[in-house]
Amino acid sequence: MATPLGTNYTSVTIAGGWRQKDMGSAKRCVRWTRGNFGAPADTLSKAYSIVGSNDQTTWYLLDRVSNQNTTGINRTVDVSYSKYAYRYYRWIEEEMRQQPTADAILNHWFGMFDEKNEQLTTDGSYTTSGDNYDGSNAFIIDSFSGGIGPSNYFNFARNSNYNYLGTGAYTGSTTTLVYDPTLSTIGGTTPDAPTSLVATPGNGSLSISFTPGSDGGSAITNYRYSLDGGSTFTAFSPAQTSSPVSITGLPIGTSYTIQLKAENTNGLSAAEVSDPPITATLDNVLGEWMQFD
16 A cells, blocks of 8 residues: 655645544545534534544645535545555644624534445554633444444534634634645655566575666655565665565475555655465475475
């Protein structure tokens, strides 16, 4: 899965309280849903953003909505944004709708779905900005409703005790610096994945030749490899920028399933995944490499 890197993108500072979810590993969100529970239409959210991060420090835009209530939304994310995978997702409430006659509490459920239309998680842990909510209800991503369940929703309150007042504008001090991964300040996009991987055995090493994909308009700066079927990726050190690349220091008697990603200043490509995956094994008896495609 592609991942943006660094801060070479245009940015915007978004003000608003937020709720944040740890998905456990980097996952794409290609569709999301949002609905309202128990509040009149004029208390619904007016503007909000969804952002993603892999380190909880550098945040990238996934989607941004304004002038749309949340009675029921089923929204497909633009592929330019949804192609990236993040471990952490944050919902930022930028503004509520005006409610002139009474205090308001914003009760919502959320659903987030990947490219296979599977729910990203049903785990209930969460964090918040902590300065604008009543905290009386648990944050539950519920498998039945596809979001935060109706019996355990999360409240954003707008009254004299919290930070959404009067017209519904946010009056607190919480902000999130967000980068747009589609708008590079140095030009180009993330590269395409390398293709046609071929593993050649060596003495305790493995040489991988490949056909490079498009560099996205910015030169390839390195490749990253996985020997465990894509669970972890390691950058070559020193950097290797062309075919073939060489992996050394591999023990005898171990089988490896190999994947490769390209990297430029805009981020990482998706991984090249062969079907079936390229697997190489160093024979413990003969002391030589054997390759299976």
